[in-house]
Amino acid sequence: MKAIALTSFGIPEVLEELEVPIPALTDTQVLVEMRASSINPADILFRSGAILQSPMADKFPDQFQLPLVLGNEAAGIVKEVGEKVRHFKPGDRVMGMVQRGSYMDYVAVEEDLLAVIPESLSFEEAGAAPTVALTAWQALFEHGRLQPGQRILVQAGAGGVGHAAVQLAKQHGAYVIATARDYNHDFVKGLGADEVFDYTKVDIATQITDPVDIVLDSAMDPSTFGTGLPGEIGKKNYSVIRDGGTYISVVAFAINQYPKVRDIDARFFQARPNRTDFESIVRHMKENKLSIHIDEIYPFTAQGLLQAYRKSEESPKRGKIVISKNMG
Template identity: 80%
Template sequence: MKAIALTRYGKPETLEELEMPIPALTDTQALVEMRASSINPADSLMRSGAILQGPMAEKYQVQLPIVLGFDVAGVVKQVGAKVRHFKPGDRVMGIVPMGSYKDYVAVEEDHLAVIPESLSFEEAGAAPAVALTAWQALFEHGNLQPGQRILIQAGAGGVGHAAVQLAKQHGAYVIATARDDNHDFVKGLGADEVIDYTKADFAAQIAKPVDIVLDTAMNPSTFGTAGLGPIGEKNYSVIKDAGTYVSVVAFASQFPQVRDIEAHFFEAQPNRADFEAIVRHMRENKLNIHVEEVYSFSAQGLYQAYRKSEGQSKRGKIVISRGSTSVADTRGKVDG
């Protein structure tokens, strides 16, 4: 089968098309024919080699060549002996620890959910990592309640744009940060206020303390230090006493203990129940994953996708697809 593999760290052009064997299944896995995947920040950090010098390096002890990619959307072709919730022919989306940029992917049963015919593979391929992270950040770690005020950093990004929608659907008052050219997009997602962090001190623009900050904005100056940095410190300053700070980008093992603020970094934990809840929200148009652009499942397509993903002013997700390369038919219903 075809796989797009990282053969050396550095530029996107280090990705190459290779032939690899179709993965063997364990009893608890399903073999999924990949139709679409996407790019997440961790993919870019691994591709460049930056993650190997950072606080997450111990987790990613890998040898080249490696296949990147976490998100999977496709069709089940085979199931292991103990798989009970899926059968060949099911349309599914899910997540793998690493290695979705290939024709066939072995996925744990508990890391998958069936998707309806109304959901394109491209939108489903964009959703798993960002939607799961947003879901667990808000409802498991943030314990978001209706009527609470929440600041979501990087509201136009992958996790951020999903979180804005979910928080608003849950009845929260949503403040988000975004570049000026993304303000209409983020307001269209449901944000009550949008602050241009490039032109103003976001902390000074927030008139009333928030209950929760969800930080999804990767800061290159602090990545690898396991520290909060200036953005993290400002996040603390806008949280009310006994509020909550949830970070998916500050890899600190310990956070400052001030004003009884509960603060922590977390990584999303895949499970079928959460994925099914996310699919239900997507089916009911309560969550629309914005697909900014679609590129072909090829080495050249991935070069272009990474270049686009690592540029400025991103919205939603960049998708890799084995089908159409036209973005017009695969955008989410919420568009900027």
């Protein structure tokens, strides 16, 4: 089968199509014929090699061997199931996550990392959703314990995680403040945000006069990437959170080492894939309570993925960039 892999780290041109064996299944795995996947910020950091030069490299000790297949989101059709699999059968349409390596024709996925998707949901939508929707879901409801009527600031409200979080928080009855560039303000307000600020032009510390209960930060501050500690954006986040509030970061991986400020519960987390949460997300999408915005779709080929990576490094962009077998 075909896999699109890195043969070295660097520019998108390092991607190549390789022939690799179809993965063998364990008893608890499902073989999925891929239809769509997408790009996340972590994929860009791996592909460029930037993550090798950062303190985060220690968190991925076994994931730098070349050739390396990137991608962790999967949407497709079940072709085969392991002997102990009980929730899926051949022919099911599914979406889910793999730890690494979804840019290939077939992927082996643990049963608990998948959910069935309805016919009303396209493979492209499903391929865009798992990481960002799951991250937003768990940040808001598991880590943030968001309650109706609370005030929340979503940093990078037009991005993958951010645009999902704005919708979910509004659906849950929160007052939603978001940051986004000027050209994305109408888009983010259309998702349900009550207020939107361009963090490159205004100081949110002076614009947000009533403290927020929760901050969800998915904005990649260069200084944060280098140290894992809150950078300039992080300092602004602290300034707008109420005493005893919650600061959830998906970028500041060393925030737990930061001195405690005004009893604020500050935490970094990475999404924990599981079928129950995926099923909740699928239900929200089916009921039109959550829509994953697709910025652009490219062919599921080395050239298509190259173009998708080029697009992902440009501005402006909104939501997710998808690669699909239905293209090209």
